[in-house]
Amino acid sequence: MSDNITLGKALNHGLRRSLENDAKVVVMGEDVGKLGGVFRITDGLQKDFGEQRVIDTPLAEAGIVGTAVGLAIRGFRPVCEIQFDGFVFPAYNQIVTQVAKMSYRSMGKVKLPIVIRIPYGGGIGAVEHHSESPEAYFSHTPGLKVVTCSNPADAYTMIQQAIASDDPIVFFEPKRRYWEKGDVDLGADPAGAFPLHQARVARPGTDATLIAYGPMVRTALDAAAAAAEDGRNLEVIDLRSLSPIDYGTVYESVKRTSRAIVVHEAQGTLGLGAEIAARVSEHCFYSLEAPVLRVTGYDIPYPAARVEEEYLPDLDRVLDAVDRSFGW
């Protein structure tokens, strides 16, 4: 029983199932109700679950997350939508000082099972603040878990797993992949599915390891396919969980392949690639034939749409890094 649907639709189905399965789940955010969200991820949910379960909120991100904290204390499981990556910052104080710390502060007596959904990344030709990749800000924050999906099947299960988790989770959605299709088993039980915080080998290989997540998994897979034509057999790891990162899967791969390249859209400095490179360099010290290389956005604000293709890591830049790794 498998449907071929877009990533966006898969999220919609996943949210619907969570709303069905647990009366305490509420979806809240700007334009999530009648409009169904600017990306239609919550399309039809308010109609079916009512205005108390799918809440159109005032235009105030601190308010969205801050009231979600209160709702969670009361026993609800809020799923907050932040409309775009660049608009999460008004909520940053609530996320970093409250959501991330409540369990610690209360010695585990107050849990906040909050999911904060954020469409992220570029490639859609948008104006400023609509194409950013702020995941490192959250992965650097103890007390938050951070995940991201790269395909419809994962989108469907991961959103349900995130909502079912008692941890506060920032859920990054690769917005430019919203329209990409894949097979999804809508009947599957997410509880028994692949664990939320585990990385997945998206393509097994032997010669080098590409480490990617979210929108860049597709790019990495394309690069691996191209490299295969040149006789290079690249392994692609889809991290899925950005905090914590499943380093077991990463180390195992790199120790086998001896080469690692991390790919992400976010600016390079202190992006996820920094931590991964640091850890891999330490834990695979004697296995590496070349340093861990990073293919990332540059250390600039996300640029104007007409040059974003040059900003974003693409197949060529990944292959260039692979070449550099082999040429080391």
Place this chain on the structure above:
Amino acid sequence: MSDNITLGKALNHGLRRSLENDAKVVVMGEDVGKLGGVFRITDGLQKDFGEQRVIDTPLAEAGIVGTAVGLAIRGFRPVCEIQFDGFVFPAYNQIVTQVAKMSYRSMGKVKLPIVIRIPYGGGIGAVEHHSESPEAYFSHTPGLKVVTCSNPADAYTMIQQAIASDDPIVFFEPKRRYWEKGDVDLGADPAGAFPLHQARVARPGTDATLIAYGPMVRTALDAAAAAAEDGRNLEVIDLRSLSPIDYGTVYESVKRTSRAIVVHEAQGTLGLGAEIAARVSEHCFYSLEAPVLRVTGYDIPYPAARVEEEYLPDLDRVLDAVDRSFGW
């Protein structure tokens, strides 16, 4: 003409000189006026420069930074005080989406010469939110420069250089070192001083490189002194600038010593040490005898005061890492 004064007092003198030298400089923040700041860094300034130059503000950090943006557009050079590290987050939206991006957005036509002073770090026995090290959040943000001082002489010149710079700068002050004394030449011209964004070899050495900044420079120097007794000659680099980092100085040192250990208070994951380790691992690939090691805070919220000594990197933990590096 050198005075032996505390780091806090050196900042106070530096601010005073900037206020004297440029009528456009204004100091603003909570309690900076009559009280002179909760750490007395602005002590006496309002009395001497008046309420329009040293502004006691409403209790609103977004307001402090947001109005500073407007003042800067008008031609002022605002120096904002954020009372404690943990209270910068309400201003985060203004800092990340406005302060950091205005030059880029306007193609350099609007400059924001704003300094955001943040006392940071632990070790003072405080309650939650008063001991954090949020520097990575800012170093990860293109468009911001980030600096920190480790001693009174640097405090005095660096604060003046930061205020004189047209770049927006987050200026981290190592609060637990506010009371440590050092010689400061109050007559020196900051313009001719050591460049703001250059790292300094705080102690030359040959056997391994300790890379530290802010409050941890003292710790690293103490560790180096202790190691010297064991016959190990450690070099200590005081980064001073956290964005950009002066990697030239770092690489030169590590290529010589073949071993590097980064020390900071902030949680390890995606702390500054991650980027430094990643870069050093790449750029000094063939020189390293051991992986770059990191001695940092753990990936937990800053803990209760009674256990903070175990959380903070100290001499023993640094020496332990040195041992591990040599034992690799």
Place this chain on the structure above:
Amino acid sequence: MANGESEVGADAPAGGFVQLLTPEGERVDSVTTADGTTYSVDFTDDEYKGLYHDLVTVRRLDGEALALQRQGELGLWASLLGQEAAQVGSGRALRPQDMAFPTYREHGVLYTRGIDPIMPFGLFRGVDQGGWDANEHKFNGYTVVIGAQTLHATGYAMGVTMDGKTGGPDGEAVIAYFGDGATSQGEVNESFVWSGVFNAPIVFFCQNNQYAISEPLERQTRIPLYRRAAGFGFPGVRIDGNDVLASYAVTRSALDRARQGEGPTLIEAYTYRMGAHTSSDDPTRYRIASEVESWKAKDPISRLRAFLTKQQIADDAFFAEVDEAAKTLALDLRERVLAMPDPAPVTMFDHVYPNGSPDLDEQRRQFADYQASFEGSEH
């Protein structure tokens, strides 16, 4: 011409508003609000005609932009359709020394500042992110993060006071634009706090166009927005935002209060967004056609035209001339937009820091080398 009363009015929403020109084109002589302030305008015929010209022009330019967007020449457009009177009236009320802080929709205000209307097209075309000098034009960059500019405006206004530039008719004043949705943002409310505390010479001009994307006004407030100001200790006044005369009169009065050192005012311009939120939006999902229809009767342009006609200030020839001039301007705009070159990719490294950064210079160099490696290839 009748004498108006701000707290009543046939079409008025609860609480009434200041209206000096009815939808039917009747002039209301003057309106006195509850606090005793009297608003009126004293325009010459040419001035009335000038306002008409502005309204038509900014609508026409806006239409051209929408067309360009549909043809794929712009990535996005935020239309001002329906809000021309609010923008032209308030924009014309500004004196040359005044400073404006717009959102992303204030193309009409921009026009009244005498700025080349092409200025914001780089942003919407995606070739830059604005790229203009706020001080040169006394018009800040378009701000996309909702509400952020209200604090900038407040700080700038504090700076006006610090520079001693209030207290007389030559004083400077500041205007901050924002929408109904923005009033929920913490930062906007902080700007009210600060403006009150520092008695800043600022006018908060809220275009209440009834929606924040799909969210209707009642998601942001349960009482009229202009009343927010009283809670912060300064006056709030609601105007008929589709009445260019009211917009002018009330804004001019509030700006003059500000420049005299009498502090902030909040103006709520009660209006309606006739089109989509932006070109990416589909308003049929959240509002009914009859609502849009009912606002057509309150159109800002047709009421001024009716007035000009009835008063025999202008005739069809004039209206045709204005249309023609607007069309010419629009076509010229179109041509110039189409001619806007894409930026060289390497320029994306420019202007990150006024003083530059060696680290970034290195990235730029590597990028240039990498780009060069494709030269001659089909990339």
Place this chain on the structure above:
Amino acid sequence: MANGESEVGADAPAGGFVQLLTPEGERVDSVTTADGTTYSVDFTDDEYKGLYHDLVTVRRLDGEALALQRQGELGLWASLLGQEAAQVGSGRALRPQDMAFPTYREHGVLYTRGIDPIMPFGLFRGVDQGGWDANEHKFNGYTVVIGAQTLHATGYAMGVTMDGKTGGPDGEAVIAYFGDGATSQGEVNESFVWSGVFNAPIVFFCQNNQYAISEPLERQTRIPLYRRAAGFGFPGVRIDGNDVLASYAVTRSALDRARQGEGPTLIEAYTYRMGAHTSSDDPTRYRIASEVESWKAKDPISRLRAFLTKQQIADDAFFAEVDEAAKTLALDLRERVLAMPDPAPVTMFDHVYPNGSPDLDEQRRQFADYQASFEGSEH
């Protein structure tokens, strides 16, 4: 006993306040505010005595905490001295089912909830960061980030409505505490927006103690704070914050409105912080002794004692008994605070995530090993 008028009063600040017990210990029968609400209390002698007992007890415990801090046994203490009436009155007004969201200073409210006063001492001693269960005590954790808790309270209150727990006398209500300084935070104003829009069953209880550390009230507002509420569409009322009866009456009334589904209220308790901001503060740097002196005459405890004496409800024996009981409790508290053990360092890894994290488990293991490596050494 006289009949009061909220907008006048000898000692009243501009705008007046609700006062049911004068500084001299005179009962005001009832007070009717401008909106027609009448406030009064109808206490038995025992209830009056109970309030006196509470006031004295929380002051005594607070004094003990300050002493402990001076002796180095606490890292910090935020004293409630002077604010006992605001806290005891409002705290006693809560019904058992109501939920409170305190700042870091609400030790008096905590006490009225029947919670062991030692509960927050772990936080101030530095052995934990609170560590209690908000729901068990219907009392949220102390929140240090100014204003953040007001949004939590609002969300919780929205949840009360969603659970169908408003609309009758058994309904639930929520109270959010914050200070005068907090009113400038964007988040606090957002909580006003949300509470208004969702008609949340919440009472905003602002203890205006005239200072935010060193900043006097005029740095936060140019008009009385209670008036902020009107701008958001719900009632605001100022009370004499040193009058435990007014605090009780107005809070009880507002909570009952909320639980009936009538929405939010803002109460501004006009009071004074008699001591330092916290034990780290030196208030002599920013306020003059005569100001503090003048507030001594408005002491919340002495006025109730005067009333009880005049009315012959209580005698010296009773007062001595209360003092003695408070002293005993304080000494018991002291002993228990001194006995609080330091946490084992490895516990700092606990509770970061409800579900744990393998990465963190590994860090904990390494930490434990490292710690163990010192065993037997002098470290």
